[in-house]
Amino acid sequence: MTKYELWQKAKMxxxxxxxxxxxxxxxxxxxxxxAKRLRTRVSQYFREGVPHDAxxxxxxxxxxxxxxxxxxxxxxxxxxxxxxxxQHKPKYNILLKDDKGYSYVKVTKEAYPRISAVLQKEDDxxxxxGPYTSSFAVREMVETANNVFRLPRxxxxxxxxxxxxxxxLNAHIGLCMAVCSGKIxxxxxxxxxxxxxxxxxxxxxEILKLLRQRMEEAAEKLDFERAAMLRDQINAIEKVSxxxxxxxxxxxEQDVFALAASATAVCAAILRFxxxxxxxxxxxxxxxxxxVTAVRNEFLPRYYLExxxxxxxxxxxxxxxxxxxxxxRLLEETRGSRVQLYVPRRGDTAKLVEMAxxxxxxxxxxxxxxxxxxQKLLDETAALLGLRQPPQVIESYDISNWGDxxxxxxxVVFEGGKPKKAGYRRFKMQTVFxxxxxxxxxxxxxxxxxxYEKGGRGQFAVKPDLILLDGGKGQISAVRKALENxxxxxxxLFGMVKDDRHRTRGLITPDxxxxxxxxxxxxxxFITSIQDETHRWANDYRKRLQKGRAYAxxxxxxxxxGPATAKALLSHFKTVTAVRQAEYEELCxxxxxxxxxxKAVYDYFRQT
Numbered sequence: 001m002t003k004y005e006l007w008q009k010a011k012m013x014x015x016x017x018x019x020x021x022x023x024x025x026x027x028x029x030x031x032x033x034x035a036k037r038l039r040t041r042v043s044q045y046f047r048e049g050v051p052h053d054a055x056x057x058x059x060x061x062x063x064x065x066x067x068x069x070x071x072x073x074x075x076x077x078x079x080x081x082x083x084x085x086x087q088h089k090p091k092y093n094i095l096l097k098d099d100k101g102y103s104y105v106k107v108t109k110e111a112y113p114r115i116s117a118v119l120q121k122e123d124d125x126x127x128x129x130g131p132y133t134s135s136f137a138v139r140e141m142v143e144t145a146n147n148v149f150r151l152p153r154x155x156x157x158x159x160x161x162x163x164x165x166x167x168x169l170n171a172h173i174g175l176c177m178a179v180c181s182g183k184i185x186x187x188x189x190x191x192x193x194x195x196x197x198x199x200x201x202x203x204x205x206e207i208l209k210l211l212r213q214r215m216e217e218a219a220e221k222l223d224f225e226r227a228a229m230l231r232d233q234i235n236a237i238e239k240v241s242x243x244x245x246x247x248x249x250x251x252x253e254q255d256v257f258a259l260a261a262s263a264t265a266v267c268a269a270i271l272r273f274x275x276x277x278x279x280x281x282x283x284x285x286x287x288x289x290x291x292v293t294a295v296r297n298e299f300l301p302r303y304y305l306e307x308x309x310x311x312x313x314x315x316x317x318x319x320x321x322x323x324x325x326x327x328x329r330l331l332e333e334t335r336g337s338r339v340q341l342y343v344p345r346r347g348d349t350a351k352l353v354e355m356a357x358x359x360x361x362x363x364x365x366x367x368x369x370x371x372x373x374x375q376k377l378l379d380e381t382a383a384l385l386g387l388r389q390p391p392q393v394i395e396s397y398d399i400s401n402w403g404d405x406x407x408x409x410x411x412v413v414f415e416g417g418k419p420k421k422a423g424y425r426r427f428k429m430q431t432v433f434x435x436x437x438x439x440x441x442x443x444x445x446x447x448x449x450x451x452y453e454k455g456g457r458g459q460f461a462v463k464p465d466l467i468l469l470d471g472g473k474g475q476i477s478a479v480r481k482a483l484e485n486x487x488x489x490x491x492x493l494f495g496m497v498k499d500d501r502h503r504t505r506g507l508i509t510p511d512x513x514x515x516x517x518x519x520x521x522x523x524x525x526f527i528t529s530i531q532d533e534t535h536r537w538a539n540d541y542r543k544r545l546q547k548g549r550a551y552a553x554x555x556x557x558x559x560x561x562g563p564a565t566a567k568a569l570l571s572h573f574k575t576v577t578a579v580r581q582a583e584y585e586e587l588c589x590x591x592x593x594x595x596x597x598x599k600a601v602y603d604y605f606r607q608t
């Protein structure tokens with residue numbers, strides 16, 4: 001079935017709860033979902049003009065038919081959806097894969113041993129402690145032990161590098177004992193390593209007792225430098241202990257859950273508290289989507305009913321999923337006792353939810369290689385422009401023309417806050433033959449929308465989140481009219497206006513109101529960079545065409561060579577110099593050049 005036929009079929013569905021099953025042309029199930037109202041939900045997939053993220057767009061492209069199962073209630077739809085997904089594992093439903101795996105504490109065999117967290121054992125002679133099921137817990141243990149006992153984490157080799165260079169920043173801020181200074185004996189270093197391993201293996205209680213005993217012995221022997229180091233280690237452990245009281249749950253069994261999104265993925269982070277202590281962290285990445293709500297709605301029931309070995313008494317979330325009461329009821333039936341599913345508004349649990357969200361953002365930043373700065377910038381831009389979500393894909397347009405009425409347009413793309421040069425495009429006007437920026441901009445965006453409707457390739461297959469025009473109310477008015485009844489009609493549209501010195505001043509809304517950027521330094525710099533890049537791209541295209549015209553006019557000085565032949569010669573040889581140096585046979589070989597014209601060009605350049 002075509003997309004239109006699927007939409008027509010979806011319009012015939014009842015406004016009742018149920019499960020829908022989408023198949024590809026081969027009859028394979030590619031997606032399963034539930035709906036409160038089947039007609040409303042399913043028709044959204046196939047109706048023209050409804051925006052979707054990359055993952056859903058791919059699913060719709062591969063959809064060929066669908067079936068539905070009507071249920072008596074949303075609760076029944078939830079139960080049925082979970083069982084069907086578990087059974088069929090459709091390609092476009094989210095896959096519950098996290099970074100969980102066996103981890104080890106590695107202790108190197110060298111004169112000055114190092115302690116680190118690793119994911120697998122190697123045959124390198126080192127000692128490995130483990131395995132542990134939580135990589136998060138291992139990383140936390142190792143980081144705490146290294147910080148408390150001030151063990152080095154640099155690339156220096158000891159004792160070879162002792163006395164070479166100054167101590168690093170870690171030494172100055174109290175996170176390293178500065179073995180490189182030569183003031184730390186091998187015996188003192190060995191005691192620190194033993195203490196770190198004791199802390200990892202046995203916890204804080206026993207190591208504090210041992211360190212206090214060693215400190216008293218050192219003081220009695222008047223070894224005040226060693227006693228001071230032991231005192232600092234005791235203070236560090238006690239400080240860590242005090243800090244851990246903050247990262248605790250008031251509920252013995254609680255999961256804390258939050259989501260974050262980037263330009264290409266959504267991350268779900270879960271902090272797991274047992275006996276009030278943070279015992280694990282799990283992170284799940286879902287690529288090719290930015291739809292946080294859709295991921296939350298699907299992820300929570302699947303995680304607790306399929307993946308998690310334990311449903312806790314309390315689940316604190318950043319936002320409740322759709323149909324959360326049915327989900328809570330299903331969790332309670334599975335657990336066999338009451339389950340609290342809620343959004344904390346204040347207090348320590350609210351802080352823990354924010355902590356989970358921060359971990360999700362950090363994981364996305366590590367995954368994509370981008371810095372949080374770009375995401376923060378897009379968030380700020382969205383807030384200033386009143387957008388529902390950060391504009392991950394921004395397209396910007398500028399018109400460049402010259403005196404004979406010829407115009408060209410440049411289109412640049414910013415994705416994730418950075419230029420995406422592979423998406424840049426250029427347009428030569430096909431219907432506008434006068435210097436009319438409004439008409440030229442309207443033609444450009446009309447062609448852009450047409451390419452998207454036809455399922456164009458590359459950037460033309462992408463629906464932008466924001467469109468910026470170099471110009472004011474006139475350009476916006478012309479483009480809005482051109483985009484009417486197209487899939488791009490709902491894309492937010494703003495004009496970029498400049499001051500008397502031709503510098504970015506602000507943004508114009510479709511209603512003609514100006515948004516001042518001077519009070520928002522980061523957004524001002526961002527919009528300025530987009531506007532400057534669009535202007536550069538459009539002008540470069542115009543200059544290149546002008547240069548080509550100049551070359552073509554030079555060739556038209558040859559008797560018997562008209563515009564078509566001149567264009568064919570330049571298309572084949574690229575430059576006038578190459579045409580001038582070409583042999584007669586080479587000129588004849590150029591497509592669109594007759595033997596008569598080739599001889600005329602050859603004779604002309606041999607005579608001049």
